[in-house]
Amino acid sequence: MALPVTRINENNEKDALLVTAxxxxxxxxxxxxxxxxxxxxIVPALRGVSLELNRGEFTAVIGASGSGKSTLLNMIGCIDxxxxxxxxxxxxxxxxxxxxxxxxxxxQKIGFIFQSFNLVPVLTVAENVELPLLINTTVSPSERKxxxxxxxxxxxxxxxxxxxxxxxSGGQRQRVxxxxxLAGNPDLVLADExxxxxxxxxxxxxxxxxxDLNARRKVTxxxxxxxxxxxxxxxxxVHIQDGVIKS
Amino acid sequence: xxxxxFKMGARNLSRNVRRNIATGSALGLGFAGLLAILGFQNxxxxxxxxxxxxGNRTGHLVVYKHDGLDMFETRPFEFGLDTHDLSALRRIxxxxxxxxxxxxxxxxxxxxxxxxQSLPFYAMGIDPQLDWxxxxxxxxxxxxxxxxxxxxxxxxxxxxxxxxxxxxxxxLAGFLKKExxxxxxxxxxxSDPIDCQAPDASMKLAADPVVQLASYSWNGLMTGGxxxxxxxxxxxxxxxxxxxxxxxxxxxxxxxxxxxAAYYSVWLNDPSKVDSALAEMKSRVKANGxxxxxxxxxxxxxxxxxxxxxxxxxxxxxxxxSIIAVVVxxxxxxxxxxxxxxxxxxxxxxxxxxxxxxxxxxxFLIEVACVAAVSLVSGGVFGSGLIWLLxxxxxxxxxxxxxxxxTVKMSVSPAIVMNCAGSIFVLAIGSALFSVWRVAKTNxxxxxxxxxx
Numbered sequence: 001m002a003l004p005v006t007r008i009n010e011n012n013e014k015d016a017l018l019v020t021a022x023x024x025x026x027x028x029x030x031x032x033x034x035x036x037x038x039x040x041x042i043v044p045a046l047r048g049v050s051l052e053l054n055r056g057e058f059t060a061v062i063g064a065s066g067s068g069k070s071t072l073l074n075m076i077g078c079i080d081x082x083x084x085x086x087x088x089x090x091x092x093x094x095x096x097x098x099x100x101x102x103x104x105x106x107x108q109k110i111g112f113i114f115q116s117f118n119l120v121p122v123l124t125v126a127e128n129v130e131l132p133l134l135i136n137t138t139v140s141p142s143e144r145k146x147x148x149x150x151x152x153x154x155x156x157x158x159x160x161x162x163x164x165x166x167x168x169s170g171g172q173r174q175r176v177x178x179x180x181x182l183a184g185n186p187d188l189v190l191a192d193e194x195x196x197x198x199x200x201x202x203x204x205x206x207x208x209x210x211x212d213l214n215a216r217r218k219v220t221x222x223x224x225x226x227x228x229x230x231x232x233x234x235x236x237x238v239h240i241q242d243g244v245i246k247s
Numbered sequence: 248x249x250x251x252x253f254k255m256g257a258r259n260l261s262r263n264v265r266r267n268i269a270t271g272s273a274l275g276l277g278f279a280g281l282l283a284i285l286g287f288q289n290x291x292x293x294x295x296x297x298x299x300x301x302g303n304r305t306g307h308l309v310v311y312k313h314d315g316l317d318m319f320e321t322r323p324f325e326f327g328l329d330t331h332d333l334s335a336l337r338r339i340x341x342x343x344x345x346x347x348x349x350x351x352x353x354x355x356x357x358x359x360x361x362x363x364q365s366l367p368f369y370a371m372g373i374d375p376q377l378d379w380x381x382x383x384x385x386x387x388x389x390x391x392x393x394x395x396x397x398x399x400x401x402x403x404x405x406x407x408x409x410x411x412x413x414x415x416x417x418x419l420a421g422f423l424k425k426e427x428x429x430x431x432x433x434x435x436x437x438s439d440p441i442d443c444q445a446p447d448a449s450m451k452l453a454a455d456p457v458v459q460l461a462s463y464s465w466n467g468l469m470t471g472g473x474x475x476x477x478x479x480x481x482x483x484x485x486x487x488x489x490x491x492x493x494x495x496x497x498x499x500x501x502x503x504x505x506x507x508a509a510y511y512s513v514w515l516n517d518p519s520k521v522d523s524a525l526a527e528m529k530s531r532v533k534a535n536g537x538x539x540x541x542x543x544x545x546x547x548x549x550x551x552x553x554x555x556x557x558x559x560x561x562x563x564x565x566x567x568x569s570i571i572a573v574v575v576x577x578x579x580x581x582x583x584x585x586x587x588x589x590x591x592x593x594x595x596x597x598x599x600x601x602x603x604x605x606x607x608x609x610x611f612l613i614e615v616a617c618v619a620a621v622s623l624v625s626g627g628v629f630g631s632g633l634i635w636l637l638x639x640x641x642x643x644x645x646x647x648x649x650x651x652x653x654t655v656k657m658s659v660s661p662a663i664v665m666n667c668a669g670s671i672f673v674l675a676i677g678s679a680l681f682s683v684w685r686v687a688k689t690n691x692x693x694x695x696x697x698x699x700x
Contacts, residue, residue, distance in 0.1 A: 071692075079599050079691035100603050107601020114695070118596035122258035127251065132600040134251050180600075 025088075026188055026220050027053035027076055032085035034071055034243075045071040046082065047243040053222060055187070058214045061224040062231060063240040069224035070192055072240060076222065077110055077190045078102045090187055107136055111181030113191035113223070117173040119165040125176050126152065126161040132184045151179035154216075155209060171202035178209060182217065191223035195230065207233050252606075256613030263589075266582050271618050273578035274671055275626030277571045281667040282630035283637070286657030288564045292557060293390040293658065296518075298483055299553045300544050301387035304352060304373055306512025307521050308528055309549055310336055313538045316548060319509050323355060324465040327507040332537055336511045339531045345524045347516045350377040351508030353499045357462030359415075359492065361423045361452050363443035365461070368419060370492040372499030379404035381514065400428030400478030409497045413458070414478035418489030424449055428476045429456040464504030472502060484552070521545075575671060576678045579615060583682035587611070594686060595694030604687040608680060615679035616672075623668050634659060 034046040045068045053059060053076075061069045074080035075087055078094050087094040090109055094102060106112075111132075119128045126148050133144045152158045155175040165173055174194060181189050191210070195203035207230050214221050231237060239246040260267050299305050311319065315326040328336070333351050340349045353372040358365045373381075379402070381387065398417055406412045412431055420426050441451045461471040474494065482488045500506060515524050521543050528541045547554040587594070594607055602610075634657045641654040686694070 074692040074695075077599060079595075079695070081690075100605075103598070103601050103603040105601075106599060112596070112599045114596065116592075118592060120255070120593060122262060123255060127255070130251065131597070135602055135606055184601075 024054040025052050026055045026090055027051065027222075028086075028088040029072075029075065030086045030088075032072075032075055032082045032087070034068075034075065034080070034082045044243050046075070049085070049240075049243070049245055051238065051245060053188075053220060055220055056214070056218050057236055058211060058221045058234050059223075059236040059238060060231060060234040061222065061238045061240055062226060063224075064226065067240045068243040069226075069240055071243075073190050073192050073222065073224055076188075077112060078106055107132055107184060108138075109187050111184060111186035111189040111219075113174070113177050113181050113189065113194045115193040115196045117165070117170075117177045117197075119173055119176060119180075121165055124162050124164060125157060125168070128165065128176060129161075129180045129183050131180060136184060147183050147185070148179075151183040152176075154182060154213060155179045169202075170198050171205060174198060174202070174206055175209065178206070178213070182213065182219065186219065188220045188222065191221065193224055193226075195225060195227060200229070203227060203230065204233075252610060253613055256610055257617050259610075259614050260617055263586065266585065267618055270578050270582040271622040271625070273574055274619055274622035274675055275629060277575045278623050278626035278667055278671045279630030279633060280571050281568060281671065282627070282659050282663065283634055283657055284564055284567050285663045285667060286634055286659040287655065288560050289660060289663060290390075290656045290658040291560055295553050295556055296544075297387050297389070297391035299550050300514070300518070301381050301384050302391045302483070304371065304378065304381055304512065305544050305550065306349070307515040307518055307544050308513040308525055309542045309544065310511040310513070310528070310532065311509075311540050311542070313540050315510065316540065316542070320355070323503070323505075323507075323509070327465065327505065327509055328511060328539070329507045332539060333508060333511065335535050335537055336532070336539075339528070339535060340513055343513075343524070343527060343531070345515050345517065345520055345527070347514045348377065348380050349511065349513040350374050351496065351511045353496050353503065353505075353507075354509045355462065355499065355503055357460055357502065359419070359423065360459040360461065361425060361455075362441050362459065363448060363452065364423065366419060366422055367490060368460075368492040369487065369490045370494060370499055370502075372494055372496035374497075375402075375404035375406065375408050375495050378402075378493075384514070386518075397478040397480050399426070400476070401430055402478060403493060403495055406431055406477070406495075408495050410495060411472075411474045411498060412477040413460075413474040413492055413494040413498070414480050415458075415476055416488045416491035417479050417481040419491065420476065420479045422489065423458065424452040425456060425458060425476045426479060427453055427456065428478050431475060431477060460502055462502050464502075465507070466504055468504065470502055470504060472498075474498065572670075572674055575674045579675045579678035580682045583611065583615065583679040586614075587682060587686045591686065591689075591694050592697040595691050595697075598691040598694060607687045608683050611679055611683040612676055615675050619672050619675040623671060626671075627664065627668070631659070 029049055029051040032046045032049040035042050035044045037043075049068070049072060051072075061072060063069050071080065075082055076089070078087070078089065081095065089105065092105065094105065097105065120131065123131070129148045129151055130144055133139050133147060139147070149158065152161055155178050157172060157175050157179060160168060160172060160176070165176065168176065194210075195206055198206060210221050210223070211233065213219060225231070300307055310328070312326045312328050312332065315328070318326040328351065337349075340346045350373070354370065356367060356369050359368045360366075382402075397414065400414065403412055403414060410431060415423070415425060441448055441455070456476045457473055458476060459471060460474055461469070464470045480493065482491050496508070513524075513528070515521065525541060525543045532539050532541060542549040544550060545553060597607060597610075638656055644653040644655045
């Protein structure tokens with residue numbers, strides 16, 4: 001089924017149909033172009049990337065360092081803007097939204113997992129997981145508690161909920177980061193090299209956990225990696241090279 | 248606002264304790280410094296006001312004959328208030344609700360002699376009962392305590408208003424060797440002329456409280472009379488301390504041969520309403536057809552010493568307060584900038600979780616507000632202790648043309664505390680906001696790389 005996607009133009013009017021997506025599409029990228037300036041040099045990061053992700057997919061973006069993986073995830077995560085192209089997340093044209101609306105979209109629809117965990121050191125595990133819920137006005141305090149407890153249970157970290165992050169191992173911290181990403185009940189979880197700071201055993205455990213959550217919660221996962229050993233574990237792989245999707 | 252975010256802001260303070268202590272110290276010391284300087288200004292301002300309005304018997308409003316402020320001293324007959332003016336002014340002030348008390352005063356020059364030596368004086372004549380109200384006014388007693396009482400002797404209001412009692416300023420009394428005032432009615436000893444060349448002349452002069460006054464009347468005739476020194480006072484001004492004389496207005500009127508007055512003073516119930524009282528007075532005197540000028544006590548033409556000192560003090564306080572403000576702004580913005588650089592990845596993470604720019608600003612402001620609140624409490628305690636010590640130490644305060652004996656004193660009111668605390672708090676929040684503004688607008692992906700700086 002084709003879904004109409006609109007964007008707000010400069011005159012605050014809805015433009016005509018921009019792209020089409022199927023009902024199963026959660027992410028539709030169309031002809032994304034992005035480059036960075038390094039001194040006098042302009043380095044292309046994405047060169048006309050188009051991509052569609054369906055709900056519930058577990059997808060890995062693979063490519064060499066500097067191939068554009070992180071830039072691609074940043075675009076999908078609405079934390080960076082392309083020079084041209086369009087980004088549609090769950091039927092919403094992201095580029096037509098203002099900063100506050102994008103923040104709301106990230107808060108309610110997207111979960112983030114970072115390579116270096118990015119937990120707040122002064123907050124306990126439970127408080128870290130609760131962080132994205134604090135600014136979600138649709139979630140009551142009692143529901144917040146329930147969601148935190150459920151997310152920590154899902155990642156097997158309930159017993160650490162009162163610990164501070166520096167009392168945990170790297171693998172445990174990444175589990176907490178996954179719980180934080182899931183606490184908001186997002187439709188999409190983006191993970192930028194989530195296993196890069198972990199040893200092989202912990203890397204596999206994290207991927208297993210993500211696969212398990214993908215199956216149980218029906219959350220769409222998109223993660224970047226250059227670890228070839230993990231590639232066989234995913235249902236779909238997107239190869240990116242020099243800012244272009246190869247397959 | 249969510250309590251958890253407050254908790255997080257407060258806990259973040261533990262992440263760089265030394266830096267926060269340094270910032271907090273700057274805020275606390277700045278607050279203590281502001282309290283001290285504004286407490287000093289408050290004390291001096293109130294003392295000057297009390298001295299001008301009450302101590303110097305000026306009043307909150309002063310009525311002169313038109314141009315009399317400049318011309319009375321040289322042409323008193325022409326530029327003094329006559330009985331018709333005074334009657335009209337009494338009628339006007341009797342119906343003004345804002346007036347606490349009022350009355351005419353006479354001033355003028357002359358010569359005072361001890362029989363051996365004659366010196367110029369400048370006299371102030373006031374009704375003694377009015378003088379009692381003025382000098383015993385609670386505001387005067389609170390802020391002008393050092394100048395409200397005589398150094399020696401009895402006050403003029405302790406005698407009938409037509410008595411020959413006079414008070415001499417301490418410098419003049421010293422020159423005349425009349426430093427031992429006597430109560431009226433006491434035996435003043437022999438009235439024989441003193442041999443000024445005799446070795447015991449000084450002793451005899453000191454034992455005799457009587458002085459001779461001489462002047463020109465308003466009509467230009469030479470006049471004179473005897474008076475008895477019943478009190479010694481000192482003024483705040485070194486210049487006047489060797490020439491000032493106070494006496495009942497009736498006595499000075501006799502000397503000048505007049506029923507008139509130099510000016511008419513009005514003291515108000517509520518000094519904060521000087522402007523409206525001034526406007527009312529001006530309108531009333533105009534309606535009564537009086538050819539007079541009405542001045543407020545703080546008019547530069549009337550009270551140049553007050554306005555000069557007050558203006559100088561304000562400049563000094565503004566300068567010091569500006570330095571404190573710069574220190575506060577630099578400390579907070581420097582600390583906030585360093586914190587932001589260190590935590591840019593964390594800010595990026597929070598933005599990616601959905602925190603808006605506004606939330607990021609709020610989070611940092613909570614941290615600064617916590618530092619500021621703790622600093623203000625500690626700075627307030629420290630400042631109060633410092634002010635207490637300085638007040639007790641009694642450091643001498645030497646000002647040009649002002650008699651020695653003044654000490655540095657500070658008086659801090661609740662309004663000063665609130666204003667200083669509010670200013671420091673707003674400055675701290677503003678400085679932090681300025682620092683966090685840019686980072687909150689930085690691209691989230693850039694923040695996550697930690698390379699926004």
